[in-house]
Amino acid sequence: MPDPTFANLPTNPDVVVIGAGSAGLGAARRLLKGGKSVMVLEAANRVGGRAWTQSESFGVPVDMGASWVSGANKNPYAKIARKSGFKLIEHTHAQTDLFRMDGSRANAQDYKDYAKNAKALQKSMNRAGKKGRDVPASEVTPNDLPWMGAIQSWLGPMDYGVDFDEISTLDDWQGKSDQPSYFVREGLGSVVATRAEGLPIKLNTTVTHIDWSGTGVRIETNNGTIAAKVCVITVSTGVLATGKMRFTPDLPASKIEAAHNLPMGLLVKVPMMFDGARLGLGENNWVTYQVPNEIPTKACYFIAWPCGHDYLFGNIGGKLGWDLSREHSDVTVDFAMEELVKLVGSDARKHFIKGFRTDWANDENTLGAYAAVKPGHVGVRKTLGAPVGDRLFFAGEAMDGGYPALVSGAYTSGKRAARKICKVI
Ligand SMILES: Cc1cc2nc3c(=O)[nH]c(=O)nc-3n(C[C@H](O)[C@H](O)[C@H](O)COP(=O)(O)OP(=O)(O)OC[C@H]3O[C@@H](n4cnc5c(N)ncnc54)[C@H](O)[C@@H]3O)c2cc1C
Structure with a gap:
């Protein structure tokens, strides 16, 4: 696991990334590569979001969330895992x-x-x-x-x-x-966590309000307010649909409706x-x-x-x-x-x-496992992923059409949002 106590956080970054899950980590890495200054704000006390390996319960790695490296031939985590020395165990023909x-x-x-x-x-x-x-x-x-x-x-x-x-x-x-699909002996969550290495991440920081009424964005958190040019929002559709993260002005109704039509499965x-x-x-x-x-x-x-x-x-x-x-x-x-x-x-x-059982249903930072499109509502992934006012960008597993509900789709959607940002700031 990377050290989550990151130093040298920028005070007024170009971009604030909300959430240090797979999508947020993908976005932050791509933005830094594009020469942007970035700060990642994460409500939890750890990185990885729904990709989380812990060894405390049994003394060996347990993936609480994601565990399969799915669609491995096109999955960036297969390459990352191999390069970083993780042991992949084929599960395709189990x-x-x-x-x-x-x-x-x-x-x-x-x-x-x-x-x-x-x-x-x-x-x-x-x-x-x-x-x-x-x-x-x-x-x-x-x-x-x-x-x-x-x-x-x-x-x-x-x-x-x-x-x-x-x-x-x-x-x-x-x-x-x-398919093909693999397990990771050390846990897929551990592979995702490597993406946080060296990134400016503030843990235990919950975003409560995003004011995008001016030219940039002002992000209010339990740890103070940060100004940036734009932000990337990677919270789950479950979190977005609660309305607990407020927006000024309000998000377009189509965005909220899209989050409701892509509810969290469990x-x-x-x-x-x-x-x-x-x-x-x-x-x-x-x-x-x-x-x-x-x-x-x-x-x-x-x-x-x-x-x-x-x-x-x-x-x-x-x-x-x-x-x-x-x-x-x-x-x-x-x-x-x-x-x-x-x-x-x-x-x-x-x-x-x-x-024991995992508790994604009651975790207020996720409120479910991953999103599933309600029958009759295909198209909502695109609506949900569309930027608003060139200042609010969205990424996350729910917004990837090719590999939805997966860590790979989340990561790619983060990178996609970052590429869009690099074109506008
Ligand atoms: C039980 C389970 C099994 C799964 N199995 C697989 C699998 O085998 N293979 C696979 O590829 N995928 C699997 N998935 C799905 C995969 O884990 C997710 O699709 C992916 O991790 C989602 O990444 P994300 O970045 O979109 O969201 P998240 O990982 O949820 O990241 C969003 C982050 O935002 C943070 N956040 C929330 N609210 C705020 C706030 N107000 N302020 C600041 N931060 C906030 C959250 O704490 C979180 O860290 C599984 C998931 C679960 C739960």
């Missing part, structure tokens, strides 16, 4: 431990049906997207085929962070492939540490079980022993994730354990050491 509704192991025919029907589902979505149909995924896909509940659960709650009927077919079609991770027992699950395997084809989904799917660590992590998304996030963390861990026991038996309890 195996699945598949279980039936009654907890028994799936047979060869089940695996075939699962793969075939997953393809059929994606094909129906692609067909709709290709025709420009911007409708809920549930409207165009077959739902009476075997394993459909499980397939929809992976794509909806676990992948998009929303239930299957809240995915836009057109937005899905416009996204680029997330993925709750449930890291669970075991004593070294593998419970019959293969390292880096997906662990998936049959569920009724009902929306909202009631499932917790696992990644077993990522990178060979002695923990697995459960994934719970969409409405169930939001509901559980209103309860104590132990309730989520108990739910995950119950689901696991159904698959591998009560031995799981004997070998279990401790677990």
Whole structure:
């Protein structure tokens, strides 16, 4: 981790970047390269935002947010990780431990049906997207085929962070492939944090008000006011939609509307540490079980022993994730354990050491995991990303059309905003 206590902060920089997540770090680096003076203001006490690796809980790296280097051939973090000596572990063709509704192991025919029907589902979505149909995924896909509940659960709650009927077919079609994909043994959050090295970043500094009524911008924070020529806003759509960050004059109504039409989805991770027992699950395997084809989904799917660590992590998304996030963390861990026991038996309890759930739902600096376009609203990513008055620039995962919801898309969107700024100041 870079030292977050940065010296020599400029007092009146050309650009203030709000947020030291992937987008903010990408923007700041590109602006400095373009000869601009920059100050990054970050509300949290750490850099990285939703890319965060911590080792305190289990003594080994746990990615609380982003963990896959997705679409690795076009992902800047794949190159950065390799160059900085991180260990990438291929996850593109990872195996699945598949279980039936009654907890028994799936047979060869089940695996075939699962793969075939997953393809059929994606094909129906692609067909709709290709025709420009911007409708809920549930409207165009077959739902009476075997394993459909499980397939929809992976794509909806676990992948998009929303239930299957809240995915836009057109937005899905416009996204680029997330394969090949890799884990990082030391954690993807650690890779993102390297982008902060040497940057002028002020932590524990929450922006409360942006006054852009004059020729530049005046940024009010809990640590004082800073003047700059322009600013880059990289907060999540969840934060933007609350209106807690005030603007004078107000942001155009279309901007606020766009944030509401790109609401935050939720993925709750449930890291669970075991004593070294593998419970019959293969390292880096997906662990998936049959569920009724009902929306909202009631499932917790696992990644077993990522990178060979002695923990697995459960994934719970969409409405169930939001509901559980209103309860104590132990309730989520108990739910995950119950689901696991159904698959591998009560031995799981004997070998279990401790677990917890991530809390992106209640983190006031994010208010969810990542944004998902509401069906019928494709186009909002562009509206949200458009600059206002040549003084307010926007970046973040929600604004990248190619790799939305990913650290790579966030980073690229930050660089894109910086390039626009370099043209106007
Ligand atoms: C559980 C989970 C799993 C994920 N899995 C993956 C994955 O496997 N692969 C992948 O590529 N992506 C994944 N993602 C998504 C990825 O983490 C995000 O898309 C990306 O990190 C977002 O970056 P960002 O810069 O747009 O936003 P953020 O990282 O949220 O950065 C915005 C920053 O602004 C700060 N901020 C907020 N309000 C204020 C304020 N008022 N003043 C100052 N600062 C403020 C925040 O603290 C934050 O640091 C996952 C995310 C989650 C939560």
